[in-house]
Structure formats: structure tokens, C-alpha cells
Amino acid sequence: MGLTEQLQALYQVDSQVRGLRTRVENSQRYLDVQNRHLGELSTQLEEAELRLRQSEASLGNLENERDSVQARIDKLRDELNACTTSKQYSAVQDEMKLLKEKVDEYDEQALESMEQIESIRELVAATKLKREERETLQKKAADDLEERTRDVGERLSELERERDGAAAILPDRVLEVFNHAANLNDGETMAEVLEVNRKHREYVCAACNVELPFNTLVVLTNSGDELVQCVGCQRIMYIAEDLKAALSK
Ligand SMILES: [Zn+2]
Numbered sequence: 126m127g128l129t130e131q132l133q134a135l136y137q138v139d140s141q142v143r144g145l146r147t148r149v150e151n152s153q154r155y156l157d158v159q160n161r162h163l164g165e166l167s168t169q170l171e172e173a174e175l176r177l178r179q180s181e182a183s184l185g186n187l188e189n190e191r192d193s194v195q196a197r198i199d200k201l202r203d204e205l206n207a208c209t210t211s212k213q214y215s216a217v218q219d220e221m222k223l224l225k226e227k228v229d230e231y232d233e234q235a236l237e238s239m240e241q242i243e244s245i246r247e248l249v250a251a252t253k254l255k256r257e258e259r260e261t262l263q264k265k266a267a268d269d270l271e272e273r274t275r276d277v278g279e280r281l282s283e284l285e286r287e288r289d290g291a292a293a294i295l296p297d298r299v300l301e302v303f304n305h306a307a308n309l310n311d312g313e314t315m316a317e318v319l320e321v322n323r324k325h326r327e328y329v330c331a332a333c334n335v336e337l338p339f340n341t342l343v344v345l346t347n348s349g350d351e352l353v354q355c356v357g358c359q360r361i362m363y364i365a366e367d368l369k370a371a372l373s374k
Pocket residue numbers: 316330331332333334335355356357358359360
């Protein structure tokens with residue numbers, strides 16, 4: 126078996142390994158995205174719930190203060206009846222007036238606070254809903270990944286063993302070039318030479334269409350053991366047997 130055939134054998138199995146791995150990696154990536162969204166929503170929910178608790182607590186304080194001022198007013202009303210002089214009477218009345226203003230102020234603040242609490246409650250409810258929806262997506266993504274990993278797992282280890290076997294017979298230098306070309310081209314490591322015009326010696330890479338120097342053809346037809354890469358995409362070039370035969374004449 127010549128170098129080209131060995132490379133093609135490796136290519137055939139390597140591209141399958143990469144294809145299966147990509148499927149699992151895509152599932153993993155999708156799950157990662159769902160996890161990230163879920164984390165963000167959980168943080169948003171925690172923050173909104175904290176704000177809600179704080180707002181409810183400060184409304185509670187406000188209401189307590191208002192009630193104590195109101196109690197003081199009620200007490201003063203009783204005192205008013207016990208007043209003996211008009212001077213005393215108007216002093217108590219003045220204090221009551223001030224305190225009533227205070228109560229009005231508290232009531233106004235409480236109303237604002239309740240509106241705010243209402244809108245935070247709505248935010249909490251909407252965020253909870255979003256998180257539930259995201260949880261459904263996240264769960265499905267996790268199931269998909271598990272299923273895909275299971276489906277692919279056995280076949281993948283089988284193919285990986287085959288690939289290791291095909292790679293073992295190749296020199297390190299060749300493997301390095303192969304892996305580099307494979308990474309650059311998403312596993313489409315090899316490409317055929319395409320004849321455009323024999324008379325004008327026009328040949329291109331079938332994958333990227335870049336015109337190949339004629340020397341590429343010379344090397345490929347003369348020996349089967351030299352590695353030639355496309356000048357455009359770095360794929361490893363091979364030539365069809367009939368074209369090789371025609372050019373060798
Ligand atoms: Zn190319």
C-alpha cells in the first residue's frame with residue numbers, strides 16, 4: 126500500500142471519528158449555553174426575591190411607625206377633652222395637626238412602596254416562568270447529550286481504534302501534516318486534483334478551487350510516496366488513477 130492509499134485509509138476513518146465527535150461536542154455546547162442562561166436567570170430571580178423581601182420589610186417598618194404616630198394622636202384626642210385652658214387646648218391641637226401631617230406622609234410613602242412591591246412581585250413571577258421554561262430546555266439538552274454520547278460511544282471507540290491502527294503505520298512527519306490539514310479543514314483532510322485543461326496544464330484543488338502549480342501534478346504522477354498539499358487550503362492532494370495513468374503516458 127502506497128502512502129496515498131495509507132493516507133486515504135486514515136482519512137476515511139478519521140473523518141468519521143471527527144463527525145461523531147462533532148455531534149457530541151455540538152450537544153455539549155448547546156447544553157453549556159442552556160446552563161449559562163439558567164444560571165443567569167437564577168441570579169436574576171435571587172436578586173428580585175431579595176429586593177422583594179427588603180421592600181416588604183421596609184414597608185412593615187413604615188406601617189409600624191405610622192401606627193405609633195396614630196396611637197399618639199389618639200392619645201392626644203383624649204387629652205384634648207381634659208384640657209382646662211384654651212392655651213393648653215391649642216397646644217395639644219397644634220401637636221395633633223403636626224402628627225396628622227406625619228401620618229399622611231407615611232401613608233403616601235406606604236402607597237408608593239406597595240406599588241413598588243407589586244411591580245417587583247410581577248418581576249419575580251415573570252423571572253420564575255422564564256426559569257421554568259429554561260429548565261425544560263436545559264433538561265432536554267442534558268438528555269440529548271446523554272443519548273447522543275451513548276449512541277455514539279461504542280461506535281466511536283471502535284473507529285478510534287481503527288484510526289489509531291491506520292495512523293500507526295504512517296511516519297510522524299506525515300501524521301503531523303495530516304492532523305494539521307484535518308484541523309484546518311474540519312476533518313476534510315484530503316482533496317482530489319481536478320483537471321481543468323490538460324493542454325494548458327490547468328489543474329485545481331477540487332475542494333477549494335485554487336489553481337495548483339504544475340509541479341504538484343508532476344510529484345503526484347511520478348511517485349505515490351510524496352506528500353503534496355494544496356497551496357490554498359492545505360489539504361493533502363491525491364490524483365485519480367485514470368488521470369494519473371493518462372498523465373504518465
Ligand atoms: Zn485546496
